[in-house]
Amino acid sequence: MITYHTQGRVIYYKYQDITPPNSTQIANLFAQVSGYSVEEVPTNSSFAGYKDWFVYYYNRPGFTIEVGLGTNPIPISQFDGIYRENLGILVLGMVQ
Numbered sequence: 001m002i003t004y005h006t007q008g009r010v011i012y013y014k015y016q017d018i019t020p021p022n023s024t025q026i027a028n029l030f031a032q033v034s035g036y037s038v039e040e041v042p043t044n045s046s047f048a049g050y051k052d053w054f055v056y057y058y059n060r061p062g063f064t065i066e067v068g069l070g071t072n073p074i075p076i077s078q079f080d081g082i083y084r085e086n087l088g089i090l091v092l093g094m095v096q
Contacts, residue, residue, distance in 0.1 A: 001054045001062040002093050006074045008066035009034075009085075012041045015055035015062070023061040026096050030063065033088025061096065065089060 011034075013019070013027040027038045041052075041064075054062040067082045068074035074082075 001051065001060070002089070003049060003051050003062075003064050004086075005049075005064055005066050006068045006072055009036045009069060010039045010066045011036050012039065012051065012064040012066070013061065014041060015052045018055050018059065020055060020059045020061050022096070023055075023063075026061050026092075027063060029092055029096075030065070030089045033092060034065075034085045036065070036085065063093075 011027050011030050013023045030036070031038045049064060051062040051064045054060070065086065067086065068078050070078070
């Protein structure tokens with residue numbers, strides 16, 4: 001399961017201390033193809049979204065991909081770069 005948010009060019013894959021099987025490996029693959037970093041979810045952002053619920057209830061890999069940088073809403077001028085950075089994530093996400 002992949003959700004998208006805007007701000008940071010990072011990948012979040014855990015929920016508190018829950019790391020579903022293969023999540024770390026998949027997150028690292030996503031990082032390789034996108035150039036994004038894999039990071040721990042900041043405490044103030046935990047409990048905030050669909051990925052957290054999905055990981056908690058299903059113990060299956062779930063990811064929040066934070067795209068873009070700057071003030072929200074992110075300018076449309078960033079779209080082409082975000083698309084290029086995330087195309088590999090979308091393709092890999094279909095086969096994982």
